[in-house]
Amino acid sequence: MGHHVSPIRQQWVTNTDYYAQITEDISRPIEAKPNLRWIAAFALSFLVLMLFVGAVTWTIWEGIGTWGLNKTVGWAFDITNFVFWVGIGHAGTLISAVLLLFRQAWRNSINRATEAMTIFAVICAGMFPIIHMGRPWLGLWFLPLPNTRGSLWVNFNSPLLWDVFAISTYFSVSLVFWYLGMMPDFGSIRDRMKRQGMKIGSKIFALLAMGWDGSNRTWSRYELVSLVLAALATPLVLSVHSIVSMDFATSVIPGWHTTIFPPYFVAGAIFSGFGMVQTLLIVQRYVYKHENYITLDHMESIAKIVIATGSLVGLAYMTEFFIAWYSGSIWERYIFINRAFGPYWWAYWIMFSCNVITPQIFWFKKIRRNMVITFIISIFINIGMWFERFVIIVTSLHRDFLPSSWAMYTPSWVEASILAGSFGLFFTFYFLFAKFLPTINMFEVKTLLHHPKQPKHTFEVGEAN
């Protein structure tokens, strides 16, 4: 964009005039002692994490039999949680990579926190396949490692194995991207801590900064690597959830086997990811007083993405429904009628109203800028997207091809605790991040400052010819 900026162009960071102010605002919480509010929040999430640990221990000790699964519904809560968390993990990389390629300046304030969210969400997701194995100590069998087990080998035809590759690739690239983006900030914090005589802190950040010196050469390498990683990460945004969708779509189960699944899952993942971004950022900007960096304009842009992706998800729901009818296949038609009006009708309509109808109120500018309402809607989106996966998975299974095998599924307390506990795992990580690492990308926000007040124009807006 250079120095020529339209007078009507949105300015993202306007209430801060100095670079030093930004460094101070972002670094201070890292250097200070944790405040009471943080301790309380962290303690609560740690408690919930203990619930997770307890429920998982019980599952592994006693076996998968502690869950509510039956012969007909052999996949339910566990895989729902898995897909839910992978989905949450999509917004971060979209913001850091795709929005970078699209030159969206507003990503600068929010990329750090959302990338962190991505990584923690993928960690949560990764737990579930391991738990579901029942014998997690055999988790290494996921990998095509040379072994002495004879013909026992991973099944390359299985989309579940593709998941292993897709998610581990995604996780690695996201982690590297996230870490790399923090290095310049680590350098700044290291130097600040040194000046303040914080010996241990400055040592730790010196290690983390890996000798960042802020020289021209370092910066030019940094920018090149960022772009290469952004280009690598962009297809990954699409591939991960496409592969996840194939866990279902490669089957011949009506309601699972449908060709639109890959892009539809990706749209849903971005949607749910942005829902979670709203939830977290609203809390963060309030608790850390980051309103000058994560402004209402940022929240408005996020809300616009939420409408777009929510409507895309709605379009996909309707397409599926319509094509089920259009196919003329009795199984397809039945499964969709059953989804909406069968025994799990309530789950379907929770999904539909939370994902398609609620976000539509973001069409109003006032609501996009109202943080209380946005927060409530974001919670609805999180609920709706969890139910989307539940609906897809359970309603397609519970009425088997033989009516004698029809069954209902009810989760046991163990499964419910694992789901609740996974939020503990997520928030424990997130609060640790929010306390000990820079939650906003300091140097990228700095690039948004100091635009010329009034660029020299050859014409004035509003002036005829």
Next chain:
Amino acid sequence: MAHGKHFTQEELTERLVIPQKIRRTIYGAIGLGLVLLIFGLLTAKAPSGHVDHDTHDTHSALVDNSSLHKTGGQDHDQHEDKEHGHDDHGEHAEEAHGGGHGHGPQHTITKYTSFFANFLLNNLYFLTLAMGAMFFVAVHQIGNSGWHTAIKRVPEAFTMWLPVAIVGLAVVAIFGNQLYDWLAVPEGADALIDKKRAYLNLTGWVIRGIIFLGGWYLAARVLRRFSLREDELGGVSFFKKSNGVAAGFIVFFGFTYVLFSIDWVKSLEPHWFSTMFGVYFFAGTMATVSAVMGLFVHFLRRLGYMAYVNDAHVHDLFKYAFGFSIFWGYIFIAQYLLIWYSNLPEETMYYDTRFEYYHFWFGLKITLCFIVPFLGFMTRNAKRIPKMFVPIGILMICGHWVDLFLMIMPGSVGEHWHFGLTEIGMFVTFAGLFALVVLTVMSKANMVARNHPYLEESVHHSTGAV
């Protein structure tokens, strides 16, 4: 690079005058196209029922494959099937589809069928350009994009092709029963089509067509009128009003483009269904229109216009071409892989027909729509240097034609596809008309949206290091 140069209001005021040479070339192309077309038509023969043995064998093998699957057979070798694949394919197809009808269209194929199919193809081809351009304009409008302002009049002019497309599709509709099984086959003859008649019927089809095309054209007109009024009056009010229209259009477009692709393309094979189809149609649209816009802008710059457009704009357009062709590849493989993997006969039949009679075209499609742009546009310079982007762009243009050919022909003419003078002639005629319409529309207004609030950003656009 124009970066840093200031443009005065005089420099930003320019009208396109179509040079005589170009005008003559276009008329010549249209004339030549028509001659080829007429000659092709005169020499056309009614398709014979003959199928050569090689393809017949493969055909039976594939049909066998799906019918066996249906009766429970799973892991079997295709080569084995080839050996005993000499039975009459009709019988097998009947088993396979359950609907009582085999591969290929059920309507009578006359020597004009392929003409109408070809006419439909070209109408859709240029309609996708107009609609892709419309989507481009609308998305950049609501995305607050600055960079595209300098080239905005090009996609705007593309959208003004819509009236021609509407006339063309109306003609197709009149002769619809030449192409669409569900229009040609009487009620009661095909159980599966009968199940869909609530949607696939003449009245509904025509009404939907009017709503879709009318709505798109209305939105295109309004956006263009706002844009032109802004040239005269300035101010940001037109820009702000355009936001609402663009947002409304995108929502309308999302739903209608999916249904449109079903109505006009997918329903050529009314037994087959795929939820992905609309997305696939959209992906091809966007990849092609990006390349065509890039070539058009390059062409206008070569003529000496648009001094305020620099390599960065062209670069960005071909970035889109690159990105969307990857997206096309992704959508293609996702649809194909899922159908292949599940191996359900009601879905695989779509690819069966294509593998049997269109094997060459299938490979050509993947090459031109994905492999060429993917490898070709990978580097930065390829998107900036005409020696690279012109040939790659032209190959992409051909690729979209092949893609539509593969979507349309198997359902309308079955195995009797034809490629020759008629096809080339018709495409050349349409391309000439399209160029004429777009250039004429462009000549009616200033070449650049000179009072657009983001124009200053756009004329100083730079992609930076990448």
